Amino acid sequence: MPEPAVLHDQCQLARTGQQPCRDEQHLVIVTGADQVFEQVGRPVPAIFQFGDGRERRTCVQQSARLGPHARTSAIGVEHEKASPEKIALIERQGGKCHFIDQPSAIYDESRRLAAELGGHFMDQFTHAERATDWRGNNNIAESIFDQMKLEPSPEPDWVVVGAGTGGTSATVGRYIHYQKLNTRLAVVDPEHSVFFDAWRDSNPDLVGTRGSRIEGIGRPRVEPSFIGQVIDRMIKVPDAASVATIRYVEDLLGRRVGGSTGTNLWGAFEIVAEMRQSRTRGSVVTLLCDGGERYANTYYDDSWVSAQGMDLDPCLERLNNFHRTGNW
Template structure:
């Protein structure tokens, strides 16, 4: 659709009663919002899978919400719906305006999906090392891929590209917590709480939007639920949260979709009750072991969340507590066959997941926990990783 032009006479200098200065595209906005409210474009209610636990963990339950079943394949489908709704209602996204987003994977694919449905031109700014499969997934949805050079800040590149094209930078990192409607009875948090009453919700943070929305919903509805954010190696979130420092920085995460080299506006400290640092190798091992129990090969961020759930279960076991933990199957492993399911790729990155396989397998079989004795974390990245 072409940009609707204002027919108003340009205001004269000093004029103090001015109207119709901006193009009136209410009809197009109303049409788009109506389509987003249609059941076909609404995020789907997804299945809650009970993860089998050994007899030693009697009285404890672990549930995994399968967000890989969303139409665009990940929990970012909910975020994309919220971002488009917010941008349209706020007047940021106008008829004929192209959309730009900084993302290396799932958010780009989900926003491309909605852009395609709404007839909006979409541009994904991705790191130069993004796998061809993910780039093609965006292109298959009629999106355009712009590759940033190694080490470039994706957000800076995406914002610059949007400005040069007179487009709209969706900016998931800033607007995730504002766009999610945490008061609504439709969404991940209310779906979860209607089926079970979790004591803990555990998940890695990328933008922070999902953990923030769950924490807000729990407070708003007076739930007992507490939020634990699991953070990969070299991410700034844990030290920033721990030290009350919103200027904290680090090298960034090797686990796609979560962890950041800096604090992001949507990661709100007071809504997170606990944080757990998870080795990249432990994330990958837990991801691979979980596939045997879930019947679905999950992506690496699911492994990070599940490893955090293991640590909470161990604490409950030690304190003879009962309780329910919930986490998210963020996306399917089919997006990562060339990476986290590829041993050669992992070896080149120095991610020794094999050392963690036996401890994780033993825990899910018996409830016993013994971390690996001989294990070395992957070398610290030399350059900043914009892996989101």
């Protein structure tokens, strides 16, 4: 990649069988389970929301790691178009799926199901921004800046992240302000998600009608953990661009990655190109969010892409041009 701007990727990949990942949703789940058992004193069904495809190494996978609370039955409220691979993964961890046909109904249906079964709606998205101490204590923001200390440009010009719960962008943005850094925060948002429009128009009550096709990011409503005041810029990324990017970088990285990583990289490439155009020396940091193994029948399948009405060629052409010239 042409100087003067350098892109750094922090890898967050975690898989079943490895150590539990240290993310906001997992901490909310474990904390919530502790509170339920203290109050009820017996196992109750734990209701999680997956919605638009955001299981992404949390929820049921993590509920299987609740240690002494493992008898808790986990039920994921999921969109009816969830992939067979994801359903199988949830069931393999001992969970069950409860399907809905409207993504925006996930919240009310989760609460209704919890009341009907005498269970507890974990609502792992609402308090994701406060599950870790954003001032430090080994959170994701502190990890990013610690890893950058020995780099030529240790204080990034930009950090680029996506928004699912809003917890990651809230943690990184708060940390930047708390540490009085000059780093700016950019948040990328996929099609059909409302975060970009809500942030642009200062309308936190905005509600969408469709779920995100990019697993792990994008929501039909503005989650309570999303804090727009700490964000300097948002970039709307077409789903075709996210999918084209993960295909394009497969050879560069030597591995497959998930769609949300493609969204992150597309936004980061745009910023790097702008820095190069303005001859700004510095660094840009983004995240490699998940592996691509579970997307062989979706993002990496030409038939699926065609059925979604996506044309990847213009995006691949732009990526090729960027890689050759540094221009966007």
